[in-house]
Amino acid sequence: METLTANLNENQQQAALHLEGPLLIFAGAGTGKTRVITHRIANLISKGVHPSKILAVTFTNKAAEEMRRRVDELFPGRGRAVWISTFHSFGAQFLRVEAKNIGLNPEFLIYDTSDQKKVLTDCVKELNLDEKKFKPGRMIEVISRAKDELIDADSYGIHALTSGDYFRQISATIYGLYQKKLKIAGALDFGDLLMMTVMALRDNKTLLEKYQERFEYVLVDEYQDTNHAQYLLTKYISAKHKNICVVGDDDQSIYSWRGADIRNILEFERDYPSCKTVKLEKNYRSTGNILNGAWQVIKNNQNRVNKKVWTENLGGNPIKVWQTVSETEEAQSIASEILRLQRENDLKASDFAVFYRTNAQSRVLEDAFRRNGIEYAVIGSMRFYERAEVKDILCYLRLIHNPNDNVSFKRIINSPRRGIGKTSLEALERHAQGKSISLSSALNELAGVEITSGAKKAFAGFKTMMDSFIPEKAMLTVKEIATTLLDRTGYIRELEAENSIESKSKIENIFELISAIDEFERRSDDKTLAGYLTQVALVSDLDEVGAEKTQDRAILMTLHLAKGLEFKNVFISGLEEGLFPIGEAAFDRDDLEEERRLMYVGMTRAKENLYLSWAAERKVFGKSRWNMPSRFIEEAGLVAMPARGTGVSRGRAALNFDNSEPFDGGRGDGAVIKHFDPDAGSADEAYGGDSASGFNFAIGSRVRHDMFGSGKVIERSGSGENLKLVVLFDTGQWKKLVVKYANLEQIF
DNA sequence: CGGTAGTCAGTTTTT
DNA sequence: CTGACTACCG
Numbered sequence: 001m002e003t004l005t006a007n008l009n010e011n012q013q014q015a016a017l018h019l020e021g022p023l024l025i026f027a028g029a030g031t032g033k034t035r036v037i038t039h040r041i042a043n044l045i046s047k048g049v050h051p052s053k054i055l056a057v058t059f060t061n062k063a064a065e066e067m068r069r070r071v072d073e074l075f076p077g078r079g080r081a082v083w084i085s086t087f088h089s090f091g092a093q094f095l096r097v098e099a100k101n102i103g104l105n106p107e108f109l110i111y112d113t114s115d116q117k118k119v120l121t122d123c124v125k126e127l128n129l130d131e132k133k134f135k136p137g138r139m140i141e142v143i144s145r146a147k148d149e150l151i152d153a154d155s156y157g158i159h160a161l162t163s164g165d166y167f168r169q170i171s172a173t174i175y176g177l178y179q180k181k182l183k184i185a186g187a188l189d190f191g192d193l194l195m196m197t198v199m200a201l202r203d204n205k206t207l208l209e210k211y212q213e214r215f216e217y218v219l220v221d222e223y224q225d226t227n228h229a230q231y232l233l234t235k236y237i238s239a240k241h242k243n244i245c246v247v248g249d250d251d252q253s254i255y256s257w258r259g260a261d262i263r264n265i266l267e268f269e270r271d272y273p274s275c276k277t278v279k280l281e282k283n284y285r286s287t288g289n290i291l292n293g294a295w296q297v298i299k300n301n302q303n304r305v306n307k308k309v310w311t312e313n314l315g316g317n318p319i320k321v322w323q324t325v326s327e328t329e330e331a332q333s334i335a336s337e338i339l340r341l342q343r344e345n346d347l348k349a350s351d352f353a354v355f356y357r358t359n360a361q362s363r364v365l366e367d368a369f370r371r372n373g374i375e376y377a378v379i380g381s382m383r384f385y386e387r388a389e390v391k392d393i394l395c396y397l398r399l400i401h402n403p404n405d406n407v408s409f410k411r412i413i414n415s416p417r418r419g420i421g422k423t424s425l426e427a428l429e430r431h432a433q434g435k436s437i438s439l440s441s442a443l444n445e446l447a448g449v450e451i452t453s454g455a456k457k458a459f460a461g462f463k464t465m466m467d468s469f470i471p472e473k474a475m476l477t478v479k480e481i482a483t484t485l486l487d488r489t490g491y492i493r494e495l496e497a498e499n500s501i502e503s504k505s506k507i508e509n510i511f512e513l514i515s516a517i518d519e520f521e522r523r524s525d526d527k528t529l530a531g532y533l534t535q536v537a538l539v540s541d542l543d544e545v546g547a548e549k550t551q552d553r554a555i556l557m558t559l560h561l562a563k564g565l566e567f568k569n570v571f572i573s574g575l576e577e578g579l580f581p582i583g584e585a586a587f588d589r590d591d592l593e594e595e596r597r598l599m600y601v602g603m604t605r606a607k608e609n610l611y612l613s614w615a616a617e618r619k620v621f622g623k624s625r626w627n628m629p630s631r632f633i634e635e636a637g638l639v640a641m642p643a644r645g646t647g648v649s650r651g652r653a654a655l656n657f658d659n660s661e662p663f664d665g666g667r668g669d670g671a672v673i674k675h676f677d678p679d680a681g682s683a684d685e686a687y688g689g690d691s692a693s694g695f696n697f698a699i700g701s702r703v704r705h706d707m708f709g710s711g712k713v714i715e716r717s718g719s720g721e722n723l724k725l726v727v728l729f730d731t732g733q734w735k736k737l738v739v740k741y742a743n744l745e746q747i748f
Numbered sequence: 749c750g751g752t753a754g755t756c757a758g759t760t761t762t763t
Numbered sequence: 764c765t766g767a768c769t770a771c772c773g
Binding site for chain 1: 758759762763
């Protein structure tokens with residue numbers, strides 16, 4: 001096997017050659033993780049392990065596909081036999097196959113977040129609860145986190161009862177009703193896919209042994225992002241052979257808000273005392289300057305395993321920091337720089353990526369890219385499958401597959417219009433609810449529903465149309481079903497009649513969906529309708545990166561989506577306190593550390609050039625907000641503030657800071673801006689009105705200073721004697737001033 | 749029942 | 764500022 005691993009470095013070899021027993025691989029950014037994993041799998045196969053005995057789980061389809069492709073490259077034809085999938089699709093396949101053994105309808109559908117929201121809104125309405133207090137988004141959080149911890153509705157109820165907490169008790173009621181509704185609809189949500197799988201393995205010894213027997217080798221990618229359910233899933237399956245290999249990087253753990261538990265990786269060695277630990281630290285991606293900047297940032301985290309990524313590729317271009325007046329100018333500078341680099345270096349648009357903290361930031365960037373004629377693709381904003389017309393067609397397919405799917409039923413019952421309005425639908429719903437049956441089933445009992453005869457006729461017509469698919473669906477391909485339903489429903493005809501720009505684009509999207517179905521039928525093993533619907537529910541927009549659609553387009557995406565990717569040139573935008581690190585994250589150590597890891601992830605995506613930019617003024621909900629540069633800039637050892645009197649408010653072009661040149665940090669002007677000190681006071685003191693001190697320099701108010709002139713308060717910290725203000729003077733200079741000494745005068 | 753005008757809340761991050 | 768949702772009128 002020497003040949004297989006010959007081109008791996010020493011640590012990579014150690015990892016790839018360790019086959020038996022628990023193995024923990026700390027894989028730093030850009031250290032050739034996938035290479036190691038695929039070589040290790042290839043190595044197992046070459047040692048005679050049958051590919052089907054290997055299970056590899058990842059978080060994204062993209063990662064799974066990449067892994068399969070590369071195993072196949074090393075061992076042509078064998079990659080297919082290795083079970084490589086995402087956690088969720090493993091769960092889905094497991095539950096589909098084992099449904100009958102665990103009392104589950106094998107034809108279940110998977111409800112995505114928007115479906116969940118609809119069900120939860122119904123639950124809250126039905127229970128007559130305060131819709132402000134029990135918002136669907138919030139309830140999704142509560143229920144999803146519970147499922148991550150394997151707490152089903154019943155046990156959640158028991159916990160809630162003993163806790164005496166009102167919110168939890170009501171949540172328990174909602175959780176219970178939500179599960180009842182999912183059951184009637186024959187649907188599972190993302191959380192169920194994992195929870196039910198783990199519970200089935202936990203409670204059914206025969207089943208557990210079957211899977212333990214089947215998978216002699218288990219491999220988990222991105223282990224730092226596993227939640228409790230995922231942790232148990234891989235632990236259970238590997239418990240017999242103990243050949244569990246986990247790969248991850250605690251410095252890249254950025255999904256705690258989704259239930260990920262960084263302790264899973266930090267405590268792996270305690271979990272498996274006999275494990276071997278390998279650290280991959282040699283980076284093959286980025287320049288020394290980029291890595292150094294990233295290191296300067298991440299080393300500020302306390303809660304991390306000691307390790308340091310390094311490279312032989314010393315030097316390289318310095319990291320550039322840009323201060324801009326506004327988010328518009330920030331976006332324009334990024335676009336201009338891309339054009340400049342393209343002119344000078346023969347680069348493709350796809351050599352560039354712009355990251356941001358929140359999706360809302362993409363808009364200004366898109367405008368700038370359009371203005372400058374740069375082809376771009378926004379990843380993850382509005383997913384293709386979430387578009388109204390696409391979702392409509394999918395809901396028809398879902399309803400054909402599973403008539404009890406109430407969410408789909410309600411979505412399409414009047415789309416295209418059939419003259420069925422709110423009143424009629426509500427009457428049908430009341431009937432269905434009273435008998436605990438689905439809406440489709442209620443259509444069989446229309447006699448008992450109090451609606452107009454016109455509505456009855458419309459419902460009956462809908463039922464006839466949907467029933468016509470029952471005998472056909474087994475004989476038709478998914479694509480045939482889809483085109484047939486387009487015809488029978490008149491969906492396209494209605495759009496054609498509308499003949500607007502929007503309706504035309506909707507038609508295009510529907511045709512794109514049809515070709516996606518076509519593609520599915522050509523590529524997938526499971527070509528059934530159920531297979532298609534499962535696949536659609538579990539794909540993400542991220543899977544498109546690198547696909548044809550994004551060929552030669554600059555990529556715009558959130559920092560979270562950037563993990564695992566690499567680009568020649570990376571821009572991280574919106575590096576402002578309050579935006580990144582976001583909101584209140586600065587006041588909680590764990591939250592701040594996660595933001596810092598996000599910064600680290602973003603920075604380490606860059607191969608050659610890294611740009612950090614921030615805007616002094618940014619519009620939020622149409623209102624201006626003045627921000628300070630993110631602390632991460634300073635932490636990276638870069639110049640946070642240019643302060644040569646050239647002001648942010650003068651409307652000058654962006655100031656470029658290429659940190660290769662020594663720079664005095666602006667200290668000569670005395671305008672050193674320190675980031676807001678979280679220890680100086682609570683958030684309330686920092687932002688709120690200041691009644692106790694007797695001063696009233698609210699954020700946004702105007703003040704005059706003897707020397708600097710007039711300006712605007714943009715930041716507060718401390719209180720009483722220690723009240724400090726950051727003032728943006730009309731000259732463009734920034735000052736942090738202690739109110740006690742500064743002798744400020746308030747002006748109106 | 750369906751369209752439109754007006755109100756209102758929302759920005760973390762998503763498999 | 765936008766989009767999503769609600770309340771009225773045709």
